Amino acid sequence: MADGRKESEDKSVEKDKKSEDEQQAKEMGVEEENKGVVDEEQQRKELEILQEQKEKLKEELEKDNQRLAELTQQKENIDRMATEAKETADDILRSYDQQDEMQQNVIEDQSARSLLKENLSTQIESIRDTQGGDSPELEILEAKLKRLEEEEKKDEAREKEINKKKNDLEKLLMDHAVSISEIETKKKTIEEEIINISTQRKTRELEEQKLLARISELKERVQSTAPKQMSQKQVEKEVPREGSILVNNSSLIAKLREEESKAVIAAKAMRVVKEELAEILKVGRVG
Numbered sequence: 419m420a421d422g423r424k425e426s427e428d429k430s431v432e433k434d435k436k437s438e439d440e441q442q443a444k445e446m447g448v449e450e451e452n453k454g455v456v457d458e459e460q461q462r463k464e465l466e467i468l469q470e471q472k473e474k475l476k477e478e479l480e481k482d483n484q485r486l487a488e489l490t491q492q493k494e495n496i497d498r499m500a501t502e503a504k505e506t507a508d509d510i511l512r513s514y515d516q517q518d519e520m521q522q523n524v525i526e527d528q529s530a531r532s533l534l535k536e537n538l539s540t541q542i543e544s545i546r547d548t549q550g551g552d553s554p555e556l557e558i559l560e561a562k563l564k565r566l567e568e569e570e571k572k573d574e575a576r577e578k579e580i581n582k583k584k585n586d587l588e589k590l591l592m593d594h595a596v597s598i599s600e601i602e603t604k605k606k607t608i609e610e611e612i613i614n615i616s617t618q619r620k621t622r623e624l625e626e627q628k629l630l631a632r633i634s635e636l637k638e639r640v641q642s643t644a645p646k647q648m649s650q651k652q653v654e655k656e657v658p659r660e661g662s663i664l665v666n667n668s669s670l671i672a673k674l675r676e677e678e679s680k681a682v683i684a685a686k687a688m689r690v691v692k693e694e695l696a697e698i699l700k701v702g703r704v705g
Contacts, residue, residue, distance in 0.1 A: 458640065465636050472629050475622055482619040489612050496605045503598045510594060514587040521580045524573050531566050531573070538563045 538559055545556045 461636050461640055465633065465640070468629055468633050468636070472626065472633065475626050475629065479619060479622050479626070482615055482622065486612065486615055486619070489608055489615070493605070493608050493612065496601060496608060500598065500601045500605060503594060503601055507591065507594045507598065510587055510591045514584060514591065517580050517584045517587065521577060521584070524577045524580065528570065528573050528577075531570055535563060535566050535570075538566065 542556060542559050542563065545553060545559065549556065
């Protein structure tokens with residue numbers, strides 16, 4: 419009878435150990451499942467964050483493109499203004515040079531005329547001294563001298579007019595030089611902003627590429643950990659191409675497995691109790 423009880427106890431211990439091993443295996447499975455649920459949840463949250471970053475980055479890139487288009491148009495306008503301003507400045511300089519040349523001609527004429535006047539005056543004085551006050555030759559020389567004096571007055575008026583035009587052109591040229599300087603400064607500012615935004619856009623494009631690569635990587639992970647009974651079409655539906663929320667069935671599966679594990683343990687425990695009772699009754703009858 420003692421041997422039978424010992425054998426029964428050994429069997430019970432062996433079953434208990436087996437039950438404990440199975441329970442540990444089940445618990446490890448549940449832990450792994452829970453870990454998978456946590457990882458999947460983290461991936462889902464990361465996908466949401468990355469998607470928000472991607473949309474924000476897309477908006478910033480659109481703003482950069484819009485600003486670049488505006489600046490490009492402004493640069494075209496400022497380039498045209500600069501070209502026109504330089505052409506106008508060249509025209510002013512040419513006009514100034516023409517007036518300056520005309521003034522030089524007038525000065526040369528005045529210088530030559532002064533010599534003629536001096537020569538005529540000398541001849542007139544000589545004739546008056548030798549021939550008296552009235553003579554045909556004297557009248558001719560005096561008429562020439564008078565014409566020279568009239569031409570001299572015209573040249574003086576002409577020179578004044580030339581000087582006025584030159585002064586006006588100088589003022590206009592100075593104003594234009596200021597305008598050209600302002601245009602060049604504005605042009606430089608626009609060009610610097612274009613360079614800065616272009617560099618900024620390039621950086622954002624690189625960030626976008628990294629985000630897209632990370633989103634693609636997370637999508638593949640989520641798809642690989644999706645429940646096997648779900649078709650590929652269902653997975654694609656739950657994980658949109660833009661990377662949004664994946665419906666998480668893992669927690670439900672884990673719960674069902676846990677309940678199943680408890681039921682298995684309870685059934686085995688019941689069998690052990692029944693076997694022990696049967697053994698006790700058997701021993702009692704024998705005694």
